[in-house]
Amino acid sequence: MDFIVDYDPREEERAQQASIFDGLNPAQLEAVQTTEGPLLVLAGAGTGKTRVLTTRLAALIHQGKAFPGQILAVTFTNKAAQEMKVRVSETLGGAPVEGWWLGTFHALAARMLRHHAELVGLSSNFTILDSDDQVRLVKQLMETHNIDPKKYPPKMLAGEISSWKDKAKRPEDLGADEVGDLANGKMLPLYRDYQNRMKALNTCDFGDLLLHIITILKDPKHADILVDYHRRFKYILVDEYQDTNVAQYLWLRLLAKGSNNICCVGDDDQSIYGWRGAEVDNILRFEKDFDDAKIIKLEENYRSTMHILSAANGVISKNNNRLGKELYTNIGEGEKVNLRGLWDGGAEARWVGEEVEALQNKGFKLNQMAVLVRTGFQMREFEERFIQLGLPYRVIGGPRFYERMEVRDALAYLRVVAQSNDDLALERIINTPKRGLGNATIQILYTHARSKGISLYQSILDLTQTDELRPKVKSTLMKLVDDFERWKSLAESDLHHGELAAQILDESGYNDMWKMDKSPEAPGRLENLKEFVSAMDEFESLQQFLEHIALVLENQSNKDGDFITLMTLHGAKGLEFDVAFLPGWEDGLFPSQRSMDENGVKGLEEERRLAYVGITRARQKAYISYVANRRMYGSWVNGLPSRFVDELPEDHINVQTEMGIYSPDQNNHGSNSGRSNHWDSSGFGGKTRQSTPKRGTSMAGFVSGERVFHEKFGGGTVTHAEGQKLDIEFDNAGQKRVMDSFVVKA
DNA sequence: TGGATTCGCGTTTTT
DNA sequence: CGCGAATCCA
Numbered sequence: 001m002d003f004i005v006d007y008d009p010r011e012e013e014r015a016q017q018a019s020i021f022d023g024l025n026p027a028q029l030e031a032v033q034t035t036e037g038p039l040l041v042l043a044g045a046g047t048g049k050t051r052v053l054t055t056r057l058a059a060l061i062h063q064g065k066a067f068p069g070q071i072l073a074v075t076f077t078n079k080a081a082q083e084m085k086v087r088v089s090e091t092l093g094g095a096p097v098e099g100w101w102l103g104t105f106h107a108l109a110a111r112m113l114r115h116h117a118e119l120v121g122l123s124s125n126f127t128i129l130d131s132d133d134q135v136r137l138v139k140q141l142m143e144t145h146n147i148d149p150k151k152y153p154p155k156m157l158a159g160e161i162s163s164w165k166d167k168a169k170r171p172e173d174l175g176a177d178e179v180g181d182l183a184n185g186k187m188l189p190l191y192r193d194y195q196n197r198m199k200a201l202n203t204c205d206f207g208d209l210l211l212h213i214i215t216i217l218k219d220p221k222h223a224d225i226l227v228d229y230h231r232r233f234k235y236i237l238v239d240e241y242q243d244t245n246v247a248q249y250l251w252l253r254l255l256a257k258g259s260n261n262i263c264c265v266g267d268d269d270q271s272i273y274g275w276r277g278a279e280v281d282n283i284l285r286f287e288k289d290f291d292d293a294k295i296i297k298l299e300e301n302y303r304s305t306m307h308i309l310s311a312a313n314g315v316i317s318k319n320n321n322r323l324g325k326e327l328y329t330n331i332g333e334g335e336k337v338n339l340r341g342l343w344d345g346g347a348e349a350r351w352v353g354e355e356v357e358a359l360q361n362k363g364f365k366l367n368q369m370a371v372l373v374r375t376g377f378q379m380r381e382f383e384e385r386f387i388q389l390g391l392p393y394r395v396i397g398g399p400r401f402y403e404r405m406e407v408r409d410a411l412a413y414l415r416v417v418a419q420s421n422d423d424l425a426l427e428r429i430i431n432t433p434k435r436g437l438g439n440a441t442i443q444i445l446y447t448h449a450r451s452k453g454i455s456l457y458q459s460i461l462d463l464t465q466t467d468e469l470r471p472k473v474k475s476t477l478m479k480l481v482d483d484f485e486r487w488k489s490l491a492e493s494d495l496h497h498g499e500l501a502a503q504i505l506d507e508s509g510y511n512d513m514w515k516m517d518k519s520p521e522a523p524g525r526l527e528n529l530k531e532f533v534s535a536m537d538e539f540e541s542l543q544q545f546l547e548h549i550a551l552v553l554e555n556q557s558n559k560d561g562d563f564i565t566l567m568t569l570h571g572a573k574g575l576e577f578d579v580a581f582l583p584g585w586e587d588g589l590f591p592s593q594r595s596m597d598e599n600g601v602k603g604l605e606e607e608r609r610l611a612y613v614g615i616t617r618a619r620q621k622a623y624i625s626y627v628a629n630r631r632m633y634g635s636w637v638n639g640l641p642s643r644f645v646d647e648l649p650e651d652h653i654n655v656q657t658e659m660g661i662y663s664p665d666q667n668n669h670g671s672n673s674g675r676s677n678h679w680d681s682s683g684f685g686g687k688t689r690q691s692t693p694k695r696g697t698s699m700a701g702f703v704s705g706e707r708v709f710h711e712k713f714g715g716g717t718v719t720h721a722e723g724q725k726l727d728i729e730f731d732n733a734g735q736k737r738v739m740d741s742f743v744v745k746a
Numbered sequence: 747t748g749g750a751t752t753c754g755c756g757t758t759t760t761t
Numbered sequence: 762c763g764c765g766a767a768t769c770c771a
Binding site: 631632633634635 | 762763
């Protein structure tokens with residue numbers, strides 16, 4: 001059986017010699033050693049949860065309780081899977097971990113599904129669509145259903161379908177009340193068609209990987225399959241449990257019902273992927289579904305100083321929907337969290353730059369500093385400033401390698417070679433590079449394909465036998481299928497697929513297209529294509545490579561050198577830095593207005609968890625800042641300090657201010673200030689704001705050479721930098737009211 | 747068909 | 762403002 005990997009019996013010997021449990025605290029030890037039955041480990045930030053998981057895994061093997069192949073270790077991201085592999089391997093003295101059931105939900109589900117694909121109408125070489133393909137498919141289907149893409153953006157409808165899949169709902173599982181009247185009530189037929197089309201194309205989207213395998217495992221007709229997996233997996237380990245969606249939960253539950261030995265590790269306070277289907281409720285359900293479940297909390301933090309932890313605790317304690325943990329540390333008091341209000345985004349970037357340089361002089365390494373922003377556009381100002389200062393920085397995020405246009409194009413060629421029924425891939429590259437095959441031609445091909453119920457590729461083969469197409473078009477298409485047929489036979493020969501890819505890119509003219517291109521990105525794209533080809537060499541088959549690139553491939557970020565890191569708060573999860581800068585704490589930006597508008601209290605609480613994640617990234621120093629003026633989408637927007645600023649516990653904060661900027665008064669600026677109930681008013685951002693400023697906004701600007709700071713917001717007391725106090729009442733009708741303005745010397 | 751121009755809109759991000 | 766998509770026009 002391919003999934004069983006023997007372990008080296010000398011491991012036990014090694015275990016005798018060096019205890020892998022050294023240095024674990026009692027709670028961690030208990031979590032590691034409670035190997036029988038369901039266990040939920042609630043582990044706060046920086047409490048060593050990954051260590052618990054890896055130690056546990058290693059211990060199971062060390063102690064001979066399970067072979068690697070009998071352990072299902074599931075993580076949420078590839079990064080986490082990678083880290084786990086490395087650490088387990090280290091603990092086991094360098095044992096290889098290839099072939100273990102250790103990986104992400106999607107990768108493991110895909111692996112299972114390959115064995116049983118025919119049971120859901122697929123063949124085992126199905127390809128995996130990315131979200132871009134999904135949207136294009138939805139868009140195509142919308143046409144046949146007469147759904148207006150202007151009224152209903154394809155992206156939105158694709159999102160709706162994905163969210164059903166996140167909940168493990170197939171079209172036939174959806175009740176009338178669950179469908180809603182989106183797209184004039186045509187969502188269900190659209191979803192049904194979408195699924196049928198996917199089967200015809202022999203593809204899965206990400207949601208399908210889990211959906212299909214759940215369908216199979218649940219089916220009483222295939223009870224033997226589930227029984228088989230139950231026999232295989234003696235232990236199940238799950239990381240980042242708070243990020244699981246319903247489908248992932250169901251999958252886990254189905255598999256865990258065999259041995260009942262399931263250990264989940266997570267932190268409800270760090271659930272920041274709710275917008276993508278994660279359900280914190282899965283943590284609560286755990287106790288219900290596994291009635292003898294044991295719960296262990298890890299609350300001792302080994303990362304941050306007490307002031308930082310207390311600041312984080314203070315903020316997160318404002319969330320009502322949480323299980324409740326209070327982190328503590330023995331590291332020491334440390335420094336208070338620095339809080340600073342500034343004039344605008346430029347000033348904020350300059351200030352951060354100054355602090356960074358000062359810290360460098362004190363011996364802090366750039367590698368141990370990070371600027372963590374809520375949204376990507378905030379990065380620009382920091383980049384500009386860092387460039388001016390000559391500070392080396394590294395931006396994490398942005399488009400991933402395999403999301404780049406040229407990589408996806410190259411991939412599309414290979415997908416057609418691997419599976420010529422992949423219409424979406426073929427459509428992508430049929431006229432890339434330009435071959436003179438425009439919309440009109442593609443429509444003809446599609447019409448033919450649809451009427452015959454065949455694939456695009458097939459319909460090219462058909463139509464090139466007739467005279468329905470213009471001679472020029474016909475010969476171009478014949479050349480194209482000739483090429484593909486040749487590449488397909490090469491793929492089956494023993495030509496290495498790396499070489500095959502290189503050949504395809506050359507012969508198709510794709511490489512030339514970029515060589516001719518004068519744009520500044522072109523050289524980089526060629527570089528990426530080279531990398532793409534060399535990445536292929538590491539895989540045994542084209543099939544394996546395609547799966548890897550769809551599910552696994554990471555951005556390679558060079559860790560060498562001393563760089564300050566610039567990334568979003570989401571990207572920072574699981575990382576830690578000596579120094580964390582948290583700029584942009586303005587209401588509407590953070591917490592994000594949209595999150596609050598769309599998801600109300602739930603959205604706000606998720607934003608608050610994001611704040612918690614942000615603060616707890618810092619080991620020694622945290623800097624929080626907000627500005628009065630920020631440039632967004634080309635125009636100036638004025639903001640108030642985030643409500644999270646108000647929530648920072650005073651005792652752990654070192655408040656700094658700058659001219660013309662107020663700092664909130666802790667006593668009078670609280671929850672009944674009128675702000676907290678009004679996230680649904682369009683108080684911030686967007687076009688509405690400019691024409692009708694509402695309560696909750698302030699205005700600031702330059703008037704005749706002097707800085708004038710107008711207050712136009714309601715609620716509470718505001719202290720200005722100069723010590724003036726300004727009492728402001730808010731208008732219950734939500735009307736904007738200029739309460740006062742004053743002049744600050746420039 | 748495809749280059750040029752206007753339009754419209756704008757989190758976070760994993761697989 | 763800046764980018765991608767839709768639309769226009771040769």
